[in-house]
Amino acid sequence: MLRADQVLTDPVEMLAYECDAYTIHKGRPDVVVHPESTEQCAAVVRLCARMGVPFTPRGTGTGLSGGATPLCGGVVISIMRMNRVLSVSPADLRLRAQAGCINSTITRAAAPYGLHYAPDPSSQTACTVGGNVAENASGPHTLKYGVTANHVSGLTVALPDGSVVELGSDADEPCGYDLVGLCVGSEGTLGIVTEVTVRLTPNPRQVRTLLAVFGSVDDASRTVSRIIALGIVPCALEMMDSIIINALEDAFAMGFPRDAQALLLVELDGLGPGLDAETAAVRDLCSEHNARSVSAAASEEERARLWFARKQGVGVLGRVAPNKVTQDGLIPRSRLPEVLARIRAIAERHSVRLCNIFHAGDGNLHPCVIFDERDPDELRRVLAANEEILRLCVEVGGSITGEHGVGVEKRDAMPLMFSEADLAAMRRVKAAFDPAGLCNPGKIVPEPSAEAVPA
Amino acid sequence: MSATRPDMAALWPFVADRPPAEVVTPASRAEAAGEVSRALRHGLSIVPVGAGMRLAEANLMRGVEWLAIDMTGMNRVLAYSPDDMTVVVEPGVTAGALQSALAEAGQFAALGLGSRPSETVGGLVAANAQGRRQCAYGLPRDQLLGFRAALSNGEEVRFGGCTVKNVAGYDMGKLFCGSHGTLGLITELTLRARPLPPVCSTLSPAAPSLADAVAAGMALHLARLLPTCLAATHGVGTALTVEFSGGSDTVAWQIEQARRVAAGCGMQAEAATPPEVEPSPPAIPGPGVAWLRAATVPTALEGLCRSLEPCLSRAAAHVAVGVLEAEVTLREPLDDIERRLFAAGCRHLRWTRLPQSERATRDAWRVPAAQLPLMRAVKAALDPACAFGPGRFAGRI
Numbered sequence: 087m088l089r090a091d092q093v094l095t096d097p098v099e100m101l102a103y104e105c106d107a108y109t110i111h112k113g114r115p116d117v118v119v120h121p122e123s124t125e126q127c128a129a130v131v132r133l134c135a136r137m138g139v140p141f142t143p144r145g146t147g148t149g150l151s152g153g154a155t156p157l158c159g160g161v162v163i164s165i166m167r168m169n170r171v172l173s174v175s176p177a178d179l180r181l182r183a184q185a186g187c188i189n190s191t192i193t194r195a196a197a198p199y200g201l202h203y204a205p206d207p208s209s210q211t212a213c214t215v216g217g218n219v220a221e222n223a224s225g226p227h228t229l230k231y232g233v234t235a236n237h238v239s240g241l242t243v244a245l246p247d248g249s250v251v252e253l254g255s256d257a258d259e260p261c262g263y264d265l266v267g268l269c270v271g272s273e274g275t276l277g278i279v280t281e282v283t284v285r286l287t288p289n290p291r292q293v294r295t296l297l298a299v300f301g302s303v304d305d306a307s308r309t310v311s312r313i314i315a316l317g318i319v320p321c322a323l324e325m326m327d328s329i330i331i332n333a334l335e336d337a338f339a340m341g342f343p344r345d346a347q348a349l350l351l352v353e354l355d356g357l358g359p360g361l362d363a364e365t366a367a368v369r370d371l372c373s374e375h376n377a378r379s380v381s382a383a384a385s386e387e388e389r390a391r392l393w394f395a396r397k398q399g400v401g402v403l404g405r406v407a408p409n410k411v412t413q414d415g416l417i418p419r420s421r422l423p424e425v426l427a428r429i430r431a432i433a434e435r436h437s438v439r440l441c442n443i444f445h446a447g448d449g450n451l452h453p454c455v456i457f458d459e460r461d462p463d464e465l466r467r468v469l470a471a472n473e474e475i476l477r478l479c480v481e482v483g484g485s486i487t488g489e490h491g492v493g494v495e496k497r498d499a500m501p502l503m504f505s506e507a508d509l510a511a512m513r514r515v516k517a518a519f520d521p522a523g524l525c526n527p528g529k530i531v532p533e534p535s536a537e538a539v540p541a
Numbered sequence: 542m543s544a545t546r547p548d549m550a551a552l553w554p555f556v557a558d559r560p561p562a563e564v565v566t567p568a569s570r571a572e573a574a575g576e577v578s579r580a581l582r583h584g585l586s587i588v589p590v591g592a593g594m595r596l597a598e599a600n601l602m603r604g605v606e607w608l609a610i611d612m613t614g615m616n617r618v619l620a621y622s623p624d625d626m627t628v629v630v631e632p633g634v635t636a637g638a639l640q641s642a643l644a645e646a647g648q649f650a651a652l653g654l655g656s657r658p659s660e661t662v663g664g665l666v667a668a669n670a671q672g673r674r675q676c677a678y679g680l681p682r683d684q685l686l687g688f689r690a691a692l693s694n695g696e697e698v699r700f701g702g703c704t705v706k707n708v709a710g711y712d713m714g715k716l717f718c719g720s721h722g723t724l725g726l727i728t729e730l731t732l733r734a735r736p737l738p739p740v741c742s743t744l745s746p747a748a749p750s751l752a753d754a755v756a757a758g759m760a761l762h763l764a765r766l767l768p769t770c771l772a773a774t775h776g777v778g779t780a781l782t783v784e785f786s787g788g789s790d791t792v793a794w795q796i797e798q799a800r801r802v803a804a805g806c807g808m809q810a811e812a813a814t815p816p817e818v819e820p821s822p823p824a825i826p827g828p829g830v831a832w833l834r835a836a837t838v839p840t841a842l843e844g845l846c847r848s849l850e851p852c853l854s855r856a857a858a859h860v861a862v863g864v865l866e867a868e869v870t871l872r873e874p875l876d877d878i879e880r881r882l883f884a885a886g887c888r889h890l891r892w893t894r895l896p897q898s899e900r901a902t903r904d905a906w907r908v909p910a911a912q913l914p915l916m917r918a919v920k921a922a923l924d925p926a927c928a929f930g931p932g933r934f935a936g937r938i
């Protein structure tokens with residue numbers, strides 16, 4: 087079925103597979119396999135099904151909610167080696183790839199045709215398209231172009247019984263129940279995605295990238311709300327606060343003013359006509375809200391540098407403290423100024439160091455708490471602050487996760503958003519795909535609470 | 542029969558082989574859930590009815606007593622936050638009413654933008670129906686942010702939320718979009734709103750044939766402009782309709798570009814009366830004709846149109862999304878038409894209107910058979926009592 091070099095059993099070699107980028111929960115795999123084709127993948131799943139062994143799909147393990155953590159041991163099925171682009175159809179705006187293909191590889195394969203793959207998570211040079219499908223990943227340009235679910239039309243899936251099924255197709259719309267739509271965002275709990283057909287997006291003809299510097303977070307977040315309310319749809323609208331600005335300065339000497347309290351990165355794109363007027367409108371809004379300066383990227387290099395800073399903004403925190411937890415709450419965007427102020431108060435109350443780098447235009451917050459896990463008291467305060475932030479997001483009508491998924495991290499927070507009836511329906515859908523419960527067990531939906539179990 | 546739905550007498554033959562045992566018109570979520578429970582207690586199947594215009598798209602339900610739940614009594618906009626660009630509505634609100642509520646704040650929702658403002662939002666979502674602007678905004682599946690539904694286990698559920706992104710739990714909304722009322726009764730919907738484009742402008746050059754119009758449409762598709770409609774249409778005459786929306790500068794510029802591309806394809810003169818871009822099938826199909834919706838990729842669309850030439854009476858081919866909606870005259874068996882379409886590269890197909898004689902025996906969906914077991918399992922998970930339109934869905938699910 088597999089060659090020896092496709093199977094890991096050495097406990098030391100398997101250490102890297104005990105968790106993803108969310109390291110608070112871990113699980114020890116019994117074996118790790120690296121299939122190279124849909125057929126090999128399905129054969130492994132069939133074997134697991136026959137032997138009643140749990141299995142967990144894994145991309146490159148950049149997930150931030152513990153989705154790829156083998157909570158119940160068993161087999162970790164890494165699709166990392168299934169990394170080929172299979173075909174590109176530029177006129178149909180379609181590309182088919184194996185699920186282990188890296189996100190940015192897809193865009194590279196589309197580039198000769200003036201096309202790209204729109205969902206662009208900050209981790210795009212490391213994460214797999216299969217992992218993106220599983221998490222319904224998104225990125226800065228989601229604001230205008232939509233999330234993974236809007237850009238995937240077909241999937242090949244090894245179901246939990248080891249059979250292989252084609253869901254959807256390369257056509258634009260689903261037929262029958264939208265099983266592709268269901269599988270996107272299902273965090274590897276309904277089967278293993280082995281191939282993906284994605285939609286490609288024409289590169290914008292013209293892009294304007296602005297950097298606005300603010301003396302207060304409040305002014306920056308009010309600017310965001312105004313831009314959205316005025317009906318301007320930038321393709322990206324990202325915010326970074328002073329801790330991030332200084333970490334970036336320390337690491338890369340970007341030339342950002344160290345005393346700024348917030349930076350807004352605003353990008354507008356289009357065919358050309360009218361774009362300058364829109365850009366001017368955004369500039370004016372920034373100035374009206376007391377921006378200290380607004381500058382435009384003068385060249386593609388300058389633009390790339392700004393985006394480099396944004397995409398390194400989380401990683402660079404490693405220099406500031408040994409550990410970090412990146413939260414992923416979602417709020418209605420009109421509440422941004424209020425919620426950011428309340429998050430600041432929560433951090434102060436628990437004396438934790440918190441910074442913000444996030445997709446402001448979507449209302450997708452990433453409060454990032456930096457700490458040292460060797461200090462048990464600090465860890466306790468971090469977890470308490472985290473939970474309070476999630477409650478706050480739900481209280482204002484938002485969600486406990488906008489793009490990182492529930493995984494194991496937020497499984498027990500699901501009742502904040504969902505009733506027992508909602509969760510029971512999700513369990514039934516899971517069982518429809520995986521009656522034996524072997525596919526990535528312990529994720530997304532918590533066990534029924536004691537009171538809810540009928541006597 | 543209820544006086545509230547006098548049209549039910551004409552509609553029910555397209556839903557089932559017998560009239561509904563009762564028609565009820567709930568006015569609130571609680572009443573709607575109550576009706577579902579009552580139907581379950583009495584062993585009745587349930588068919589939600591919106592404006593009724595797409596009831597004939599699903600299969601005929603046979604051999605069961607049923608309750609028609611008329612949703613037009615639940616027609617309020619419940620909450621609208623222009624600054625968040627989200628709107629919460631009851632499912633019976635009409636597309637027209639929704640759009641006028643949003644227009645007051647300079648916004649719109651990308652569904653029900655076509656020629657039938659009396660369709661209900663619930664019905665559009667349940668049919669996942671989109672018209673000319675699919676190429677720009679996607680389907681109702683791409684507009685739905687959250688919803689509530691009453692299920693056949695007697696429980697009410699709520700999924701998604703009112704934010705523009707959200708990945709907490711399975712995306713059940715995707716399943717309900719296009720489910721034609723066969724998973725549960727949708728009782729509330731949260732939709733994305735968008736800023737209304739200030740200008741909208743259309744170009745409709747006449748074309749010698751549908752295939753030519755599609756070829757010109759393909760040239761425009763490859764020119765990578767940003768049309769909000771790109772449809773080759775055929776009926777009384779043939780044309781290519783291209784629409785652009787947005788700021789006046791960009792719209793004017795694109796119209797100019799499009800004119801040049803069309804001229805390059807030999808299509809200069811505007812059509813005097815271009816055929817409808819959304820040729821609406823009648824709610825009640827007539828004899829001897831059928832309507833279909835075939836999905837493929839843009840490069841295969843011209844072949845699909847050619848394969849239907851002998852029987853095509855009206856058509857709209859949405860070039861950028863590879864969708865062909867057509868009225869065909871039935872001079873040959875439906876199987877032959879299907880065979881030709883699939884040989885030409887059709888990926889999947891729905892018969893959206895069939896003569897009554899065909900509906901008794903034919904599944905309106907042509908879904909790959911391998912997907913049906915999973916669809917059955919999903920149906921059983923969400924509609925455990927199999928109360929919602931049994932047999933109405935793909936594969937007679």
Ligand SMILES: Cc1cc2nc3c(=O)[nH]c(=O)nc-3n(C[C@H](O)[C@H](O)[C@H](O)COP(=O)(O)OP(=O)(O)OC[C@H]3O[C@@H](n4cnc5c(N)ncnc54)[C@H](O)[C@@H]3O)c2cc1C
Nearest residue numbers: 145146147148149153207208214216217218220224274279
């Ligand atoms: C620095 C950093 C920045 C990030 N920025 C973003 C961002 O901007 N936006 C964003 O959305 N996310 C972001 N992430 C999170 C993460 O990169 C995404 O969730 C990504 O989609 C995970 O892909 P992966 O290949 O690493 O998957 P993994 O972490 O390996 O797995 C993630 C989940 O997918 C499942 N899975 C993986 N492959 C398959 C498959 N083939 N079939 C079925 N299930 C599968 C796993 O079981 C698991 O549940 C970031 C992470 C880091 C570390």
